[in-house]
Amino acid sequence: MKILIADDDPVSRRLLQSYLQKWGYEVAVAINGAEAWRLFEQDEFPVVITDWVMPEMDGVELIRRIRASQRPNYVYTILLTARWQKEDLIEGMGAGADDFVNKPFLGEELRVRLRAGERIVNLERTLADQNRALRESRATPGAAADHPGV
Amino acid sequence: MALTPDPRPGKPGTREKALRINLDLSRYGTFAEIGAGQEVVRWFFRVGGAAGTVAKSISAYDMAVSDAYYGPCERYVCRQRLQSMLDAEFEGAVRQLGPTRGDAAAFFAFADTVSARNYKGTNECHGWLGVKFQARPHAPQSQVIIHVRMLDAENAQQQEALGVVGVNLLYGAFAHHHEPGYLVDTLLDDLSVQRLEVDMIEFSGDAFREVDNRVMSLKLVQLGLTDAAMFAADGTVLQPSEVLYKKRILVERGSFRPVTHVHLDLLRCARETFLREPEVRGETVVQLAEITMRSLLAGGEVDYRDFLARADLLAAEGLTVLISDYFEYYRLAAYLARHTKQRIGIAMGIAGLRELFNEKYYTGLEGGILESFGRLFKNDLKLYIYPHLDPATGEFTAVQNLEVAPSLRKLYGYLVDRGCIEQLNNFDEKYLPIFAADALKKIGTGDPSWEEMVPSGVAGVIKHRGYFGYRPAPGPAPHG
Incomplete structure (x- = not known):
């Protein structure tokens, strides 16, 4: 699975990258929200992990844009931030973030949250595939005759 | 009678030290004290026999008077002021008394400049003390200076502590100059670290040619006379404040x-x-x-x-x-x-x-x-x-x-x-992969890769002085 990370702090970027690669993910790295948005537009990323406070474009704005984009597949977003007040959580989740991880973070905590995100992404994909198959079967002439109904 | 080192244990008390100095006919010199009365010289007058020791006692309390004696300065409780007092008084003693007593007397000048607790208790209570002396008649000069923090709550107690440490410093310089580590150890005799902290000491001159002041700074901390001591890259002892x-x-x-x-x-x-x-x-x-x-x-x-x-x-x-x-x-x-x-x-x-x-x-x-x-x-x-x-x-x-x-x-x-x-x-x-413990181990085992782990200047010092068990690699065996 391909993950996009955005963080202006080089140590955090390095940490995230080394963890994700160790766990078998393919990683793309951006140094701020604007660069992350450019990368996002050029490729498909099922998961995006972003810092909140960054120059040029912050993490919340990045997530808003991702939510507003017309992508066929769901994108799971995690805000990884030193902001820890309840109000921050509400604002971040309100902007469309799926999860919220505080810095400093434990590697294992991030890993299990990523797994949860992966499950949701996979579920969304399965559901989308099934819906697509259903739509296609309904659109096919004669298909209805196989299921006369009651 | 010359001073003899103390038979340890059973160190002499302040009174005994002052008396021994007074009875040592070779010690003769000047006391110059500013800021907390004349607390050091008072001991020598009190114990008797001061006439054989005290050539002059002065307290240039007024700034203008002090400047007239020792030259102008911006601050009066500082190392520079102490040094100018020691220089002026020692030079004066040798010049004025040398011709008549120089063959028999080892001259000295003791000085202190102190800020004891003021009436409102708002000042930092500290001081500089020093002794410039001849270890024996006609010997080149030697010097010990210390900086103290006075921790007693009352001015009178601070003055008393100052008198004791001054006697200890003088006695140490005269009796233990050949053993400076022990001199440090005796500075707080009859005192405690709750009353007085010695956070800087500097030895210089003929009697202390072999003394490394960095080791003496370490001694201050090791012996509990202070919790911290400092020195500069060139080895100069620094007073932390x-x-x-x-x-x-x-x-x-x-x-x-x-x-x-x-x-x-x-x-x-x-x-x-x-x-x-x-x-x-x-x-x-x-x-x-x-x-x-x-x-x-x-x-x-x-x-x-x-x-x-x-x-x-x-x-x-x-x-x-x-x-x-x-x-x-x-x-x-x-x-x-x-x-x-x-x-x-x-x-x-x-x-x-x-x-x-x-x-x-x-x-x-x-x-x-x-x-x-x-x-x-x-x-x-x-x-x-x-x-x-x-x-x-x-x-x-x-x-x-x-x-x-x-x-x-x-x-x-x-x-x-x-x-x-x-x-x-x-x-x-x-x-990031460098660890000091690895470098240390490699120096000891002769693995030359340690040199990549340290700055070149550091490597040079280690090799030159053979630190941490460094041994140069054996040269090529001679041919033939």
Whole structure:
């Protein structure tokens, strides 16, 4: 699975990258929200992990844009931030973030949250595939005759 | 009768010391005291026989009078003033008395300039004391100067303590100048560290040719006369408050055994980050390499050669050294904050930060770890943290992923969030795999790759002086 990370702090970027690669993910790295948005537009990323406070474009704005984009597949977003007040959580989740991880973070905590995100992404994909198959079967002439109904 | 060293144990008391000096017919000189009465010379008058010792006693209390005797100066309780007093009085004694008594007398000048507790109790109570003397008649001059902090609550008690330490200094110089380590040990005879702290001592001149003042600074801390002492890269002993007063301070604690690229990279990163702080930008920063007594006692006893090796390596990099007995960082912070209200930074590796969050160190504090952090982080003190790379697993640890005890995670997160703990992000990747312990081991086993782990200047000193068990590689066998 391909993950996009955005963080202006080089140590955090390095940490995230080394963890994700160790766990078998393919990683793309951006140094701020604007660069992350450019990368996002050029490729498909099922998961995006972003810092909140960054120059040029912050993490919340990045997530808003991702939510507003017309992508066929769901994108799971995690805000990884030193902001820890309840109000921050509400604002971040309100902007469309799926999860919220505080810095400093434990590697294992991030890993299990990523797994949860992966499950949701996979579920969304399965559901989308099934819906697509259903739509296609309904659109096919004669298909209805196989299921006369009651 | 000449002074004879004390039969130990059973050191003489203050009265006995003063009397012995008075009865030593070869000692003759001047007492010049400013600021807390004439407390030292008073002992010599009280015990009797002063006529054979005291050639002159003076207290130039008025600034104009003081300037007339010793020259103008900006401050009156400082090292320079003490030195001008010692120089003027010693030169005067030799010039005026030399022709008549020079063959029999070993001249001396004792001086002190002191700020004892004022009426309102608002001043810093401290002072400089010194003795310039001839170890024997016609001998070249020698000198010992000390700086003291007077901790008694009342002016009268401070004066009394000053008198005792002055007698101890004089007696030590006369009776123990051949054994300066013991002289240091006797400075607080009849006193206690609760009453008086000696935070600086400097030996110079003929009788102390062999003395390394860095070792004497260490002795002050080792013997408990002070909790911290300092010296500059050139070996000059420093009085801490003169260096630290109102300054921005950045400290790196380490064993520096040996000094490696990592030590210097840590300090560089921390300095660059510290200088970006709004309160520090454009200001002068005092940088200190701190070695704790615990580090020096790691082998059980203080190894002075090992200590000097570390000091020489730090000197090779131009660093000022602070020797302290502050194992707990909050105590170091309190010490530094005593001298400055400006920003203080402490640079450390991630391993040090992990230890900082180990509650076992705070069982002696009623408020435990919370109290220690309350004390540490007041006055906007900040920790600058260098990351760690495990060469075996490749695991990278930084502030962002440091694991602390579950019960402390929220506290840790709060301190990081508040900016009390900052990850350094300008480190040099290539130095991350370097560890001082590895370098030390390689020096001992003759593995030449240690040289890549330390700055070239440091490598040069280690090789030149054979530190840490270094032996040059054997040359090629002769042919034929």
